[in-house]
Amino acid sequence: MRVLIVEDDADLSRQLKSAFKDAGYAVDIANDGEEGHFLGDTEPYDAVILDLGLPLIDGVSVLQKWRADGKTFPVLILTARDQWSEKVAGFDAGADDYLTKPFHVEELMARLRALLRRAAGHTTDTIELGDLMVDNRAARAFVDGMAIKLTSHEFRLLSYMAAHKGRVISRTELVEHIYDQDFDRDSNTIEVFVGRLRKKIGTERIETVRGLGYRLLDPESENTD
Amino acid sequence: MRVLIVEDDADLSRQLKSAFKDAGYAVDIANDGEEGHFLGDTEPYDAVILDLGLPLIDGVSVLQKWRADGKTFPVLILTARDQWSEKVAGFDAGADDYLTKPFHVEELMARLRALLRRAAGHTTDTIELGDLMVDNRAARAFVDGMAIKLTSHEFRLLSYMAAHKGRVISRTELVEHIYDQDFDRDSNTIEVFVGRLRKKIGTERIETVRGLGYRLLDPESENTD
DNA sequence: CCTGCCCCTGAACGGTTTCTGAATATAATT
DNA sequence: AATTATATTCAGAAACCGTTCAGGGGCAGG
Missing domain, CATH: 3.40.50.2300 (Response regulator)
Incomplete structure (x- = not known):
């Protein structure tokens, strides 16, 4: 100091x-x-x-x-x-x-x-994934500095995935974390939301892992080859 | 507050x-x-x-x-x-x-x-949002230099939102911070106040984030599109 | 102490957005 | 090619929000 x-x-x-x-x-x-x-x-x-x-x-x-x-x-x-x-x-x-x-x-x-x-006492509430930024405090997301308009459930989904970026997340886990207790999940709402989210932030950012779930890609830590 | x-x-x-x-x-x-x-x-x-x-x-x-x-x-x-x-x-x-x-x-x-x-996170008693100015010291607000007549609760609402400008603030949070203890929050007073405030400072300044709350826009830091 | 005024509250109603769930289309795997 | 998993689309339903208004309470001025 x-x-x-x-x-x-x-x-x-x-x-x-x-x-x-x-x-x-x-x-x-x-x-x-x-x-x-x-x-x-x-x-x-x-x-x-x-x-x-x-x-x-x-x-x-x-x-x-x-x-x-x-x-x-x-x-x-x-x-x-x-x-x-x-x-x-x-x-x-x-x-x-x-x-x-x-x-x-x-x-x-x-x-x-x-x-x-x-x-x-400053703790940053934002998560960055390349040019995608998720601001949990403001409940907003930005691509290339441009604010993206997300509905509340879309944001919850993105926020949860961002907090676990790079990891495969099952549908069940998503449901459990973005809905409160009583939710009757024999429906495809998650797929629907993932679809809508992809349309807004870019399809390629969310990878589908067939049979397991989804993964939000973090450009910083991809060793793709 | x-x-x-x-x-x-x-x-x-x-x-x-x-x-x-x-x-x-x-x-x-x-x-x-x-x-x-x-x-x-x-x-x-x-x-x-x-x-x-x-x-x-x-x-x-x-x-x-x-x-x-x-x-x-x-x-x-x-x-x-x-x-x-x-x-x-x-x-x-x-x-x-x-x-x-x-x-x-x-x-x-x-x-x-x-x-x-x-x-x-501010260093002065006044907060500016474009041509809207909130003076916490004098408990007044101005648009384009013109004083706006606000009732006490309208001002509290504005002041709290200004202190957290750009962030989404839930109704619950608003209720808890602009009322003291005994308040029965089974009512839509917040919506009513937001409506009145919008009428006075301009509708577009307060964004509704459906399912989450309200957000006071800060023109300085908007890249919305 | 009373009166009038302003402000706050709480409820009702209507318009709009968002969510859900199903149906249909597309893609991946064997 | 058949099967299974995931995407997309859409319409009805539900949730959410804005607006309006009447009643009541507090405060200031008489």
């Missing part, structure tokens, strides 16, 4: 740098708003600690610039005591947290951990 | 509930740690405000239990002044932010907005 500290009080920044290094972070220091802005813009930090009272450019402006440029790293701002209106301004500029000076270093560390933990 | 407040001071919790309702949130109150723990475990909150000094079970324990159970909603803890060691314990138990009593309600709101915003 790499952290940027933008702070003009040299004593404080040195102290913080030392404490953070001990805790296992890589730390950069900027002594004024200009330098801070430049570093934040050009280096890939995991988090930033930003003093609001800075020479050259003030902290809120630096933060606004970063956010306007699409920087998303978590930012913890440091403010003087009893400046709660300033804190609110900082939040509205896109800060994720703040701390009032003076503070205990231990508390700053705890807050930083909380921010990093939170930022890491 | 639906919020849980766990606070034993009845005056304070009543005051907060009223302020939050005015700001367009659905709010539940728990008066002690036990009730708070139960509600947080069983209801899908978007955020929780948790007092650390509570009857029956203390706040830190409640939080630990939630996190151990895999609850990920953002939690803002309230502490008495100068109890910073308690705050650190709260952070390590998985809190996302804290506020020291006494505080300005306005500041609590700003912090809550920041938490919700962060949970939604």
Whole structure:
């Protein structure tokens, strides 16, 4: 983890740098708003600690610039005591947290951990198979970046197959996973859905394994020959 | 957005509930740690405000239990002044932010907005979807710069959908997040609200995904065809 | 304290999409 | 070529959704 500290009080920044290094972070220091802005813009930090009272450019402006440029790293701002209106301004500029000076270093560390933990909570909900992408969170599928319109059962089918891509999946298994309990399956609904799905995402993507079921092909891991 | 407040001071919790309702949130109150723990475990909150000094079970324990159970909603803890060691314990138990009593309600709101915003992956209080803008801070919406008159529930609906733009949101999820506890969802109020909202912001902005729910379109990221 | 207004709720109805199941056509296997 | 498995097509049925409306409740202004 790499952290940027933008702070003009040299004593404080040195102290913080030392404490953070001990805790296992890589730390950069900027002594004024200009330098801070430049570093934040050009280096890939995991988090930033930003003093609001800075020479050259003030902290809120630096933060606004970063956010306007699409920087998303978590930012913890440091403010003087009893400046709660300033804190609110900082939040509205896109800060994720703040701390009032003076503070205990231990508390700053705890807050930083909380921010990093939170930022890491990203789990991708999408599955890609060549130029086919299945987005389970949005309940959509894309071919070549183009959204495909699928009905709810079509999507369920695709989603399940995508989660088990490359494997042969029996009709029974499909039925069990895309329908709830009571479904009277002496009908050919699965074949019908596979047909409709093929029409929408391309026939060749779903392979029929005669006597066993279907297989959704994953171009990444095909050793076809 | 639906919020849980766990606070034993009845005056304070009543005051907060009223302020939050005015700001367009659905709010539940728990008066002690036990009730708070139960509600947080069983209801899908978007955020929780948790007092650390509570009857029956203390706040830190409640939080630990939630996190151990895999609850990920953002939690803002309230502490008495100068109890910073308690705050650190709260952070390590998985809190996302804290506020020291006494505080300005306005500041609590700003912090809550920041938490919700962060949970939604945004950095500002306003969300734009083409020429539709949702301002969560002012609880207003604009189309083409013109303010739209929305009732409180219409706004809640829009706000929640905007926070999850591009994603399909089920009716159940909508009901759970725009109403507080006691609501008998054997009705079609959601459809009614969606209808009214469409009439105000334009029908085409909310896509119906049959069998799944609704999706608020984000023109920035549509490659539909 | 009362009145009027606005908003929310819940139900009914009608139109539309989607699902199902069967019939028919095509492909694979022996 | 016969047999079996899978595809395709289609129509009726079911599920789903949009709309409308009346009743009721809360809030603000009188």
